[in-house]
Amino acid sequence: MYSDLKPSFSFLILLFLCLQPLIFSLSTDASPPPTVCIVGSGIGGSSVAHFLRHYFHPSPSQPTPPNIKIFERSYVVGGRMATVSIGGESFEAGASILHPKNYHALNYSNLLGLKVKPPPASEDDDSMSLGIWDGKKFVFKTLQVDSKFPLVQKIVSYVNSFRIFFRYGFSLLKMGSFVEVFVLFIAFLFLPKKSTVDSFLKYYESPERRPIFETVDEMLKWAGLYNLTTQTLQDELIGIKLSPLLIKELVTVITRINYGQSVYISGLAGAVSLAGSGGGLWSVDGGNWQMASGLINSSDVSLHLNEEIESISYLGEYYELNSTKRNSYSCEVAVVATPLDEVNIRFSPAVSIPERKLQHTHATFVRGLLNPAYFGLRTVAEIPELVGTLEDPDLPFTCISVLKQLDENDTTYKIFSRGPMSDALLDSIFSARLQTNRINWGAYPHYKAPELFAPFILDGQHLYYVNAFENAASTMETSAVAAENVARLILSRYFSEASLQSSNLQSFSPDADVSHFDL
Numbered sequence: 001m002y003s004d005l006k007p008s009f010s011f012l013i014l015l016f017l018c019l020q021p022l023i024f025s026l027s028t029d030a031s032p033p034p035t036v037c038i039v040g041s042g043i044g045g046s047s048v049a050h051f052l053r054h055y056f057h058p059s060p061s062q063p064t065p066p067n068i069k070i071f072e073r074s075y076v077v078g079g080r081m082a083t084v085s086i087g088g089e090s091f092e093a094g095a096s097i098l099h100p101k102n103y104h105a106l107n108y109s110n111l112l113g114l115k116v117k118p119p120p121a122s123e124d125d126d127s128m129s130l131g132i133w134d135g136k137k138f139v140f141k142t143l144q145v146d147s148k149f150p151l152v153q154k155i156v157s158y159v160n161s162f163r164i165f166f167r168y169g170f171s172l173l174k175m176g177s178f179v180e181v182f183v184l185f186i187a188f189l190f191l192p193k194k195s196t197v198d199s200f201l202k203y204y205e206s207p208e209r210r211p212i213f214e215t216v217d218e219m220l221k222w223a224g225l226y227n228l229t230t231q232t233l234q235d236e237l238i239g240i241k242l243s244p245l246l247i248k249e250l251v252t253v254i255t256r257i258n259y260g261q262s263v264y265i266s267g268l269a270g271a272v273s274l275a276g277s278g279g280g281l282w283s284v285d286g287g288n289w290q291m292a293s294g295l296i297n298s299s300d301v302s303l304h305l306n307e308e309i310e311s312i313s314y315l316g317e318y319y320e321l322n323s324t325k326r327n328s329y330s331c332e333v334a335v336v337a338t339p340l341d342e343v344n345i346r347f348s349p350a351v352s353i354p355e356r357k358l359q360h361t362h363a364t365f366v367r368g369l370l371n372p373a374y375f376g377l378r379t380v381a382e383i384p385e386l387v388g389t390l391e392d393p394d395l396p397f398t399c400i401s402v403l404k405q406l407d408e409n410d411t412t413y414k415i416f417s418r419g420p421m422s423d424a425l426l427d428s429i430f431s432a433r434l435q436t437n438r439i440n441w442g443a444y445p446h447y448k449a450p451e452l453f454a455p456f457i458l459d460g461q462h463l464y465y466v467n468a469f470e471n472a473a474s475t476m477e478t479s480a481v482a483a484e485n486v487a488r489l490i491l492s493r494y495f496s497e498a499s500l501q502s503s504n505l506q507s508f509s510p511d512a513d514v515s516h517f518d519l
């Protein structure tokens, strides 16, 4: 019996080997590589492309990697990572600082060979002087001594710690620099066992141990961060008995600088904002936008600059994307990597997401000299390098900081405000203005509590939304973290789990949802 079978079995193997090229070519003919179209070339869109390449592994059903197209309405990549040139020098105009535990951004910098550097003194923690301006006077000012001697600097730092303690209370006693107070406060008190930063680190755990999430709610719940989105920062801080003066002054200064908003933002956006005021902050030398351009260059992407997507229509097996250049593109998978709140993309069929407003931040760059009289002072040297402000609708700016002092009469400043800074207003704040640049950013979501989140999958098919995660917090790193999840979601849903590196991935399904609006 066995000997009878032997020749026919060998024959079958031989036949299979002979026919294998034909079978393979038929299977590849049957499934040409699908196209993934990404709208937006910021850190979110470029990270989706990067992680699609990183996690894709050929499988019998999908032997070839997808084609990737990125559409960018601007003539440059990077989105909210952009630089401005003042006096021949370049400064970050949008996203400027990264946290030492922003591991995706660190990996990108290493992978792309980008040089990292500390941000300008005004955006770092302890090397600049701070004043809190209420519109009429400085309610608090750190001591300012311009000395190169380390001993003098140390003494000034101790004196400043004492002044901060004296104003805000006993719990600040051990702090060397005022911002670290908050990082530690949040770390110890918001989450009794784990800090917010530690919880966030779960998103870097190995993919084998990390589920793929279909909703932001589940993604936040898994890391233990969701509850922080259900209460305002103010309520969280009152809950831990933080002094009202501390909340009204120092905490408010930080949330206004980082998100242009008050302490009524969600606890999670607040914690991220406060963490962005700690030590060890960094940025990419030459501009953070290089992370996006490097990822796009290294991910075999067809990049369409100056091409705005106007509509995305689902036509059964694929999406049709139409652009302002009157071009049409067919894509099996479509990814929206830009906030949908102010863009005019028409969806067919319409998609429904919770209503969200963007907070506009007007970034005004001035090369010139501040007018001490505006602040009721006699000399420019008395004006702190970082002027923060209290929450008062009549205040025309949220902060003014020194970016670079060229000489005694020539300094580059950055001003953030909720509305545009008119020439008349600038002429009252500055005694001299050599150059002025203005950028109106649709900067970040207007945060509230409880937050409502759009799903990562907009239509139940293959239309994805990276910036659904921005209601949790808006940073370069959170965009990268959301993008990684979306890339894994695409690979697991479209390319089947077999194409993913790990075999035991779980997926969370969406919750039932509430108040939505149609796009």
Ligand SMILES: Cc1cc2nc3c(=O)[nH]c(=O)nc-3n(C[C@H](O)[C@H](O)[C@H](O)COP(=O)(O)OP(=O)(O)OC[C@H]3O[C@@H](n4cnc5c(N)ncnc54)[C@H](O)[C@@H]3O)c2cc1C
Binding pocket: 039, 040, 041, 042, 043, 044, 045, 071, 072, 073, 074, 077, 078, 079, 080, 081, 093, 094, 095, 096, 097, 098, 307, 308, 309, 310, 337, 338, 339, 343, 344, 345, 361, 363, 441, 442, 443, 444, 467, 474, 475, 476, 477, 479
């Ligand atoms: C003033 C300011 C300061 C900030 N400071 C920091 C900071 O210090 N640290 C930090 O981590 N984060 C900071 N942020 C937040 C950070 O910039 C964002 O969270 C992050 O860059 C968002 O990246 P993204 O890729 O999701 O979106 P974006 O960077 O906004 O990218 C979206 C891209 O999509 C393009 N686009 C939009 N619509 C279309 C269309 N229809 N067709 C084609 N293209 C389209 C846009 O032109 C844009 O390039 C700051 C933001 C601002 C504005």
